Amino acid sequence: MRAIVIEEQGGPEVMRFTHTEAPEPGPGEVLIDVEARGINFIDIYQRSGAYAVSTPFTPGVEAAGSVAAVGSGVTEFAVGTRVAWAMAPGGYADQAVVPAQRVVPVPDGVTAEQAAAVLLQGMTAHYLTHSTHAVxxxxxxxxxxxxxxxxxxxxxxxxxxxxxxxxxxxxxxxxxxxxxxxxxxxxxxxxxxxxxxxxxxxxxxxxxxxxxxxxxxxxxxxxxxxxxxxxxxxxxxxxxxxxxxxxxxxxxxxxxxxxRPSLAHYVSSRSELLERSADVFGLVETGRLKVRIGGRYGLAEAARAHEDLAARRTTGKLLLT
Incomplete structure (x- = not known):
């Protein structure tokens, strides 16, 4: 499968587009066929070394697609289920293995691109306006x-x-x-x-x-x-x-x-993650929350996408498709 691999942290050029072996899910994990990946500043922080990450790794903490296989002990998802995830690595690839506890269902009225564009930032906006300071x-x-x-x-x-x-x-x-x-x-x-x-x-x-x-x-x-x-x-x-x-x-x-809040602390339990993600997807599905996709890049263009985001040349959400 195609993937972006980072062997040492640094500038955008350290993201290597390559082909790797397809992963297999272990106990409590799901294998996801990735359709769209959100690009976030946390990806830049992890790539650059601003955040400590063990190398080598495949970046991308937000993506959407469908379940290709499930590991032992997973009962919440079946093959073919439309899903998304945030706050787990591996999204910059054709397939990713993700802990089932981090995966959420995507309703029929939300596309994979919308899900990948809104989940992380949407839940961030949600906790900031509903919890950190309830407006x-x-x-x-x-x-x-x-x-x-x-x-x-x-x-x-x-x-x-x-x-x-x-x-x-x-x-x-x-x-x-x-x-x-x-x-x-x-x-x-x-x-x-x-x-x-x-x-x-x-x-x-x-x-x-x-x-x-x-x-x-x-x-x-x-x-x-x-x-x-x-x-x-x-x-x-x-x-x-x-x-x-x-x-x-x-x-x-x-x-x-x-x-100095972090999304991880506002979706720390499975119930809170499901509730917050369902609220965000519900707003998108009913048209009350508009998601602007500001740019789409091929997987091999990940470095250019990082450069554009860091230079603040973009608006809305950037996707790797």
Whole structure:
């Protein structure tokens, strides 16, 4: 089968397109024929060495397809079942073996491409807006990179919960996409002081929560945009890791709360994973959550896809198909 293999961490060029032996499922595992793979910043972190990963490995922690075989002890899935998974490696290949506990069913009204494009980022947007800071009607929230894959989903979910949404975006195209997703106010972070603009929009109060997946470049702006006792949900580091923070900075910002959440801790049980994924797929199936696929790449083009995502040249979700 075709696969991307990384033998040592580094730049995009370390992703080697090759042919390997087809895997077989062990006890508690399923073999999945992969149809579409989501591309995420965590793939870049694992490839580059920002996150420690044992090598060699096949990247890709989000994909969708159908069950080709099941290992012993697996009773929840049968051959042919349409499924998806997130937070387990091996997606950049024609077939992948995945622990059955990480696999979720895909409803008939959701395509494999939609499932691969929305599962990880959709559950991320879901836990951020429903659990990390459960958005309340009438609140104002700030979403950085509002035209990105997660950003577009965050905007939609926050709006659905009754929030006024401020989004940051650079180009005119990205600003239009964020508005179409429901953002009430758009700030061009390349030409405008974001914190000052947020204060102007909120009458000097600040926002209830900032959803920040950018990291180093936006951290101080995020703190300065919060209302008293607001929440900074720092869920990613697309621009690099945030340097160590003096807790006194949180006090001077208004007794604000800082959290560095991870999806793994919000789908830590099988029941929570099934519930959260079903909610996300249900929103897609009924048309209440729009999934924008910003680009499709062949499996052999994985390096170019990583380069495009890292350079923030894209909008929506990128797929390897």
């Amino acid at each position: 309340q009607p009438g609140e104002t929230v700030l979403v950085h990179a509002a035209a990105g894959g997660t950003g577009l989903l965050l905007v939609q979910m926050a709006k659905a919960r009754g929030a006024t949404v401020i989004g940051t975006a650079s180009t005119e195209k990205k600003q239009t996409l964020a508005r179409e997703a429901g953002a009430d106010h758009i700030i061009d972070y390349t030409s405008t002081d974001v914190a000052s603009a947020v204060r102007e929009v909120t009458g000097g109060t600040g926002v209830a929560v900032v959803y920040d997946g950018v990291g180093a470049d936006t951290f101080e702006t995020s703190l300065e945009s919060l209302r008293v006792r607001g929440v900074l949900a720092l869920f990613g580091q697309a621009s690099g890791a945030v340097p160590p923070v003096d807790p006194q900075r949180l006090n001077s910002a208004g007794s604000v709360f800082l959290t």
